[in-house]
Amino acid sequence: MNGRQLQKLGVPEECVREAITAIQFAISSRTTDSKQVKAKIKEVLDAPEAFLDDDYFAKFAQAIIDDRNFVRAEPVAYETWGKSGIDQESHFQMRQACSVPVAVAGALMPDAHVGYGLPIGGVLACDNAVIPYAVGVDIACRMKLSVLDIAADAIDSQFNRFKEALEGGTRFGVGKEYQKPQAHAVMDADWSITRITREKKDRAWKQLGTSGSGNHFVEFGLLTLTERDEELNLDAGQYVALLSHSGSRGAGAAVCSTYSAIAQAALPKKYEDLGRLAWLDLESEAGQEYWAAMNLMGDYAAANHDVIHRQVSKLLGSQIIAGVENHHNFAWKETHGGKEVIVHRKGATPAAAGELGVIPGSMADPAFVVRGKGNAASLGSASHGAGRQMSRTKARDKFSWKAVKNDLEKKGVRVLSAGADEVPGAYKDIRQVMNEQADLVDIVARFDPRIVKMCDDGSKAED
DNA sequence: ATGTAC
Numbered sequence: 001m002n003g004r005q006l007q008k009l010g011v012p013e014e015c016v017r018e019a020i021t022a023i024q025f026a027i028s029s030r031t032t033d034s035k036q037v038k039a040k041i042k043e044v045l046d047a048p049e050a051f052l053d054d055d056y057f058a059k060f061a062q063a064i065i066d067d068r069n070f071v072r073a074e075p076v077a078y079e080t081w082g083k084s085g086i087d088q089e090s091h092f093q094m095r096q097a098c099s100v101p102v103a104v105a106g107a108l109m110p111d112a113h114v115g116y117g118l119p120i121g122g123v124l125a126c127d128n129a130v131i132p133y134a135v136g137v138d139i140a141c142r143m144k145l146s147v148l149d150i151a152a153d154a155i156d157s158q159f160n161r162f163k164e165a166l167e168g169g170t171r172f173g174v175g176k177e178y179q180k181p182q183a184h185a186v187m188d189a190d191w192s193i194t195r196i197t198r199e200k201k202d203r204a205w206k207q208l209g210t211s212g213s214g215n216h217f218v219e220f221g222l223l224t225l226t227e228r229d230e231e232l233n234l235d236a237g238q239y240v241a242l243l244s245h246s247g248s249r250g251a252g253a254a255v256c257s258t259y260s261a262i263a264q265a266a267l268p269k270k271y272e273d274l275g276r277l278a279w280l281d282l283e284s285e286a287g288q289e290y291w292a293a294m295n296l297m298g299d300y301a302a303a304n305h306d307v308i309h310r311q312v313s314k315l316l317g318s319q320i321i322a323g324v325e326n327h328h329n330f331a332w333k334e335t336h337g338g339k340e341v342i343v344h345r346k347g348a349t350p351a352a353a354g355e356l357g358v359i360p361g362s363m364a365d366p367a368f369v370v371r372g373k374g375n376a377a378s379l380g381s382a383s384h385g386a387g388r389q390m391s392r393t394k395a396r397d398k399f400s401w402k403a404v405k406n407d408l409e410k411k412g413v414r415v416l417s418a419g420a421d422e423v424p425g426a427y428k429d430i431r432q433v434m435n436e437q438a439d440l441v442d443i444v445a446r447f448d449p450r451i452v453k454m455c456d457d458g459s460k461a462e463d
Numbered sequence: 464a465t466g467t468a469c
Contacts, residue, residue, distance in 0.1 A: 116464095138464050174465055214464050253465040329464095 001037060009038065010045050011064075014268055018063040026056040067268075075099040079377045082110025082436035085387070085428055090119040097122060101271075102129035102279050104341055107378045109348050110436040111387025111428065117276030120347035123381045125336060126279065130290060132260040133276040134344035136329035138212075139255055139294055140301035141247030143358040143384075144325040145223070145369065145447065146309045147232075148318040150240040152222055155450050156412075161316065162220050162451050163416060169312030170211045170218050172417070172455040175250070177206035182311075184208055186303035193292045196258045197251065204251035204300060209307035211246045213455035215385075215422060217363070218244045218308060221449040229444055231356065232322050232369075240318075241447055243367055244308050245360060247329065248297040255297055259290040282342065298330060324369050326350055326357040328384035336379055343379050351375070351382040351441050359441070361386050361430030363418060363452045364404075364411045368434060370441035382440040386430040392419075395426035413449055419457030 001023065003016045011019050019041060026032040032040055044051050044061050048068075051061035075098035080086060090112045097118045098106045105125040112121030117133030124134050155162060171178070181187075187208070191201040211218055223241040225234055248255075263278035263286070271278075280287035305325065313320055331344045349357040353374030359382065360367035374380050390398070396419075404423045408415060434443065 136464085141464080175467095212464065216464085247464075250465060257465090 001041075006041065009041055011041065012067045014067050014270060015060065015063040018060040022057045022060040029056065031056065076103050076106055078106035078108055080108040080112075081378065081383070081440065082433060085110060085433075085436075086112050087114070089114050090121070093117070093119045094122055096274065097124050097131075097134065097277055100126070100131070100274060100277050100279060102126040104339075105336060105379060107381060109378070109381060109383040110433045111347065111383035111385050113388050115346065118344065118346050121383060121387060122344075122346050123348050123379050124344045124346075125341040125379055126344070127341060128282050129279040130282060130287060130294075130331050130342050131277055131279045131344060132256050132263060132290060133278075134346055135256065135294060135331050136346045137253050137256045138247035138329055139252035139297040140327045141245075141329040142301050142305065142325060142327045143360065144244050144305035144309060145323060145358050145367075146242045146313065146320040147223060147234065147322040148240045148242060148313060148316070149321050150316070150318050152238040152240055155220055155222065155240050159414070159451070165312045165315040166218055166220065166416060166451060166453045168315050170209055170244075170308045170453075172211050172213060172216070172453070174213050176210045176212070177203065178209060179206070181205040182209045182307045184303045184307055186299050189296060189299060191296065193296065194255075194289045196254050197293050197296055200251040200254050204249065207249040207251070208300075208304055209311060210249060210304070211244065211308065211455070212249055215454075216246045217418075217452060217454045218242070218312065219363070219449045219452040221367070221447045221451075223369070223445050223447045225445045232324070232444070234322050234445075242309060242312055243358065243360065243447060243449075244305050246301070246304055246308065248301040249304065251300060252297040255290070255293045259286060259293070262286045294331065298327060301327070324356045324358050334380070336376070345381055347384045348381045349384050349441075350380060351378065352380040355380075356444070357382070357441070358447075359383060359385060359430075359434070362424040362427040363415060363422060363449055363454070364408055364413045364424040365427070365430045365449075367447040367449070368430075368443050369445040369447065371444050372441055373439065375440050378440050382437050383433055386427040386433050388426060389428045390426055392421035392426075395421040395423065399423045399425055414451050416451065416453040417456040418452065418454035421457070422454055
């Protein structure tokens with residue numbers, strides 16, 4: 001039988017080669033003659049599971065099972081928050097992601113915008129599989145807020161003290177590292193779990209305590225609670241707080257690209273267009289390696305913030321009295337709808353019932369400490385920020401520091417350094433975004449930025 | 464978001 005005849009019998013194109021190999025093998029072993037071949041193929045197509053232990057047709061049967069698992073006529077339905085602010089391209093990406101054969105549920109947060117593979121602000125649950133690009137390049141990118149034992153008025157009256165703490169307590173820039181690595185227990189963890197984490201360990205060590213670039217920042221601001229929060233152990237009032245946004249730096253990016261390349265190479269031909277949505281079966285060796293490396297990057301990113309907060313608060317001469325932190329680029333094993341699934345949150349804040357998190361706005365707009373409501377349709381998630389209103393390039397064209405200076409001054413925000421593509425006007429209105437996700441999180445406290453440091457893009461924030 | 468360069 002040739003390939004065309006096999007396909008006429010119902011053998012998918014992707015499985016024709018396995019069918020021919022099986023037939024040749026069976027005939028050469030004289031267990032099947034050419035007359036029986038057609039019937040045999042039909043039997044396997046009817047119930048491939050029954051042939052998984054067959055001496056000759058097992059591989060063909062497995063190929064049929066795998067192929068059927070890949071077929072999905074319609075993308076999984078997903079709910080969208082803040083519909084009006086989300087562009088069509090993000091929806092296209094989300095539909096693509098929800099068409100991946102391992103996808104079981106999804107949701108789109110109100111700050112969603114286009115990203116690699118899954119949109120940023122995308123939540124995707126998969127069955128026993130993980131998609132490196134649905135976690136994101138900056139694995140375990142996260143927020144950390146520390147409340148300090150300093151009187152609120154000091155932030156204005158002792159500006160230089162705060163400025164020096166921010167400037168001395170971390171470093172910005174692509175590839176930025178310390179010559180003398182900072183100490184942290186995370187470097188005692190086993191980095192030899194995968195080749196890439198082993199190779200990147202020294203670099204990661206030198207990058208401990210750094211902030212990277214893009215939308216990453218460290219800032220001082222005023223945290224306002226309108227009522228006491230028992231969990232935070234803070235009374236109503238105003239506090240000085242340190243807020244940072246950073247991730248797993250070069251090491252995390254290397255883990256993402258390494259394992260997405262492995263996943264893409266393993267994609268069946270008919271799914272090659274999925275590209276950066278390539279998944280890894282969690283039972284596979286590569287899947288287990290990615291999972292272990294991703295979790296190490298989670299610990300590393302948390303340690304990175306630890307070091308930043310340790311250094312900044314030490315330079316400031318202050319103690320940390322309370323805090324909130326969370327990843328927003330990560331995947332978790334969770335139970336939804338009674339089934340264990342892998343939930344990817346890429347630029348989305350975990351918001352299970354009662355779970356605390358931090359959602360930043362922009363350099364001149366408030367961040368919010370939130371408590372999740374465990375909304376099932378969002379898979380227990382919320383936005384990770386206000387979301388961009390325009391691309392970085394467009395923002396650089398449209399805004400200059402001169403143009404935003406008044407706005408920043410009026411709001412009492414002092415920017416030590418930043419890129420013009422990060423000005424407030426490049427972002428959506430965080431208050432509107434919070435309104436759009438009022439069914440996802442409760443607001444616990446408001447953080448108003450006062451002194452901000454981001455990666456300098458060469459254009460002067462002071463001018 | 465990162466950092467390298469078939």
